[in-house]
Amino acid sequence: MAKFTRPLLGAIGLIAAVALTACSSAAPAPTETAAADAPVEIQPLVAGVIPVTDIGPVYMAQQNGVFEENGFDLTLQSAGSSSEIIQAMQSGQVQIGYGGTTGVFQAVENGIDLVVIAAASATPDDPENGINDLLVVADSPLKSAKDLEGKKVAVNAPGGYTQLLADIAIKADGGDPTKVEYVQMGVPDQPAALESGAIDSFVAGEPFGTLGREDKGFKTLANPFVELSDHAVVAGVWYAIRSEVEKNPEYYAKVAETIDVANTYALENDEELRESIATFTKIDPALAARIRLGSYGKLPLTVENLQPIADWSLELGYIKKPVDFDNLIWEP
Amino acid sequence: MTAVQERPRLTFSRTRWSTPVLGAAGVLAFIAVWEVASRLSIVNPDYLPPFSQVFAEVFQVVGGEQLRGEFWEALGMTMFGWAVGLALSLVLGVVLGVILGSNRWIREYTHSTIEFLRPIPSVGLIPIAIVIFGVRPSATIFVVVWACFWVILIHVIAGVTDVDPVAEATARSYGLGPLDRARYVVWPTVLPYLMTGVRLSGTIALVVAITIEIVVGAPGIGQMIATYQSAGNVTVVYALALLAGVLGLVINLLLRTLENAVLAWHPSMRSEVVA
Numbered sequence: 001m002a003k004f005t006r007p008l009l010g011a012i013g014l015i016a017a018v019a020l021t022a023c024s025s026a027a028p029a030p031t032e033t034a035a036a037d038a039p040v041e042i043q044p045l046v047a048g049v050i051p052v053t054d055i056g057p058v059y060m061a062q063q064n065g066v067f068e069e070n071g072f073d074l075t076l077q078s079a080g081s082s083s084e085i086i087q088a089m090q091s092g093q094v095q096i097g098y099g100g101t102t103g104v105f106q107a108v109e110n111g112i113d114l115v116v117i118a119a120a121s122a123t124p125d126d127p128e129n130g131i132n133d134l135l136v137v138a139d140s141p142l143k144s145a146k147d148l149e150g151k152k153v154a155v156n157a158p159g160g161y162t163q164l165l166a167d168i169a170i171k172a173d174g175g176d177p178t179k180v181e182y183v184q185m186g187v188p189d190q191p192a193a194l195e196s197g198a199i200d201s202f203v204a205g206e207p208f209g210t211l212g213r214e215d216k217g218f219k220t221l222a223n224p225f226v227e228l229s230d231h232a233v234v235a236g237v238w239y240a241i242r243s244e245v246e247k248n249p250e251y252y253a254k255v256a257e258t259i260d261v262a263n264t265y266a267l268e269n270d271e272e273l274r275e276s277i278a279t280f281t282k283i284d285p286a287l288a289a290r291i292r293l294g295s296y297g298k299l300p301l302t303v304e305n306l307q308p309i310a311d312w313s314l315e316l317g318y319i320k321k322p323v324d325f326d327n328l329i330w331e332p
Numbered sequence: 333m334t335a336v337q338e339r340p341r342l343t344f345s346r347t348r349w350s351t352p353v354l355g356a357a358g359v360l361a362f363i364a365v366w367e368v369a370s371r372l373s374i375v376n377p378d379y380l381p382p383f384s385q386v387f388a389e390v391f392q393v394v395g396g397e398q399l400r401g402e403f404w405e406a407l408g409m410t411m412f413g414w415a416v417g418l419a420l421s422l423v424l425g426v427v428l429g430v431i432l433g434s435n436r437w438i439r440e441y442t443h444s445t446i447e448f449l450r451p452i453p454s455v456g457l458i459p460i461a462i463v464i465f466g467v468r469p470s471a472t473i474f475v476v477v478w479a480c481f482w483v484i485l486i487h488v489i490a491g492v493t494d495v496d497p498v499a500e501a502t503a504r505s506y507g508l509g510p511l512d513r514a515r516y517v518v519w520p521t522v523l524p525y526l527m528t529g530v531r532l533s534g535t536i537a538l539v540v541a542i543t544i545e546i547v548v549g550a551p552g553i554g555q556m557i558a559t560y561q562s563a564g565n566v567t568v569v570y571a572l573a574l575l576a577g578v579l580g581l582v583i584n585l586l587l588r589t590l591e592n593a594v595l596a597w598h599p600s601m602r603s604e605v606v607a
Contacts, residue, residue, distance in 0.1 A: 091462070208564060
């Protein structure tokens with residue numbers, strides 16, 4: 001018996017040891033109590049995020065201790081997509097989530113009772129400097145967005161925000177978006193696919209838009225932001241589940257307020273924001289200093305600032321009914 | 333003299349050097365193709381950096397100031413999910429496998445259910461795992477257990493079914509009780525099956541764990557790969573992929589060593605040594 005149980009026991013011991021080591025390294029640092037002169041009660045706050053530049057302001061505020069000062073022990077929990085964040089939220093482990101406005105409209109239409117509590121990002125003031133422009137190779141025969149009919153265009157998520165932007169550009173140029181062949185592809189793979197000719201265009205996402213324009217000589221075919229609205233609009237939002245918000249309005253009011261503080265600070269400290277983005281997203285700092293960013297903290301969360309994307313989403317069939325903003329935007 | 337004369341009679345493939353030499357040749361050829369393809373821009377070096385560059389980056393990831401902390405923590409998280417997942421599926425698989433395997437009626441009754449559940453791809457369970465556990469290591473563990481449990485269960489059931497009825501009857505007639513029979517008759521028969529199951533599961537668990545981390549963003553090496561990919565840093569991505577490969581090799585090697593040690597008494601192992 002001993003002959004063959006001993007190695008087994010050894011293996012179990014080994015596994016246990018590995019598990020313990022992993023445990024100790026993964027254990028969260030004990031919550032530091034607030035400074036003695038500020039007896040704030042620290043509440044946990046888990047935010048479901050996607051590792052993109054839009055999280056920069058909140059990450060920076062976390063690093064600067066803004067959330068702690070306001071009584072939150074903030075955890076940024078990365079997820080692959082908005083739907084994963086919403087799933088995690090429904091299980092009660094995540095209190096707020098980040099997402100593009102189109103995705104939030106669609107989720108609400110699909111029966112998930114979400115409310116928007118704060119703006120995460122807005123399109124840039126200068127539409128010519130749009131983040132999500134349609135890029136083509138330097139010697140592309142395509143002349144304008146209309147030429148994309150019958151061509152292959154890569155988007156990271158079919159039926160999502162980037163595809164909406166491409167549709168807007170094509171429609172505004174007199175084309176028929178339904179004639180475009182959209183291909184789902186991870187953003188990092190899109191520049192390679194464009195260069196190899198597998199696709200004819202892609203909707204840029206940073207840092208790949210800047211890398212493509214600077215290193216590969218990709219050029220802008222069309223800039224959807226020019227057509228989207230005559231003013232900047234809120235493009236990314238922080239949302240939560242309505243029942244949770246109504247159960248705990250003071251908590252969520254404080255969360256929204258803290259996010260607004262984070263956004264305002266980001267607006268005034270562009271350089272520090274870009275450093276934070278480099279740390280959070282792992283984009284090379286030299287590159288993060290150059291990439292195109294949305295604007296943060298400039299636009300308040302109002303119906304006017306959300307309306308253009310809602311209108312286009314409805315017109316292009318991304319949603320079936322007009323968005324009920326009185327219900328969607330939560331005000332404490 | 334005799335030794336020298338005997339050697340040439342063996343073809344190369346039968347000498348004990350064949351495996352390491354051929355293995356090394358394969359690896360070197362792979363590296364050469366990679367390096368040349370990238371250097372000559374047969375594939376775009378922006379998307380596949382030359383091997384030498386990736387190899388240098390491996391050392392930066394493992395020991396460099398900037399990435400070291402992040403890498404070892406990620407490795408710890410991945411190994412945590414791997415180990416706990418594997419251990420849980422081992423316990424569940426052995427207990428249920430022995431119960432199901434030891435009775436013909438139960439076995440036939442559950443057969444269709446097992447065959448129905450077994451092929452469900454573990455990655456398809458990710459949404460359920462997130463709803464139940466959130467984007468956390470426990471979600472990874474859940475899916476790893478799902479993937480490995482069936483492998484171990486099937487092997488244990490096969491092992492229990494394979495018990496020699498003559499040996500079993502002999503043990504009975506010599507008056508051995510159920511516990512003694514389990515120890516001296518059933519256990520030695522099941523063990524080789526179990527060890528095969530464990531060795532297979534060891535690799536499956538790693539693949540599944542890293543896949544989930546990439547797809548879901550649960551903490552670990554997979555998440556690190558996904559993050560650096562979306563940051564446009566391909567060199568780190570390939571360095572991490574290489575390291576994940578090495579990790580798989582190490583795990584397989586350790587489990588094989590364990591298997592050899594546990595089954596040293598078994599005829600299959602003994603004959604291997606003799607040959």
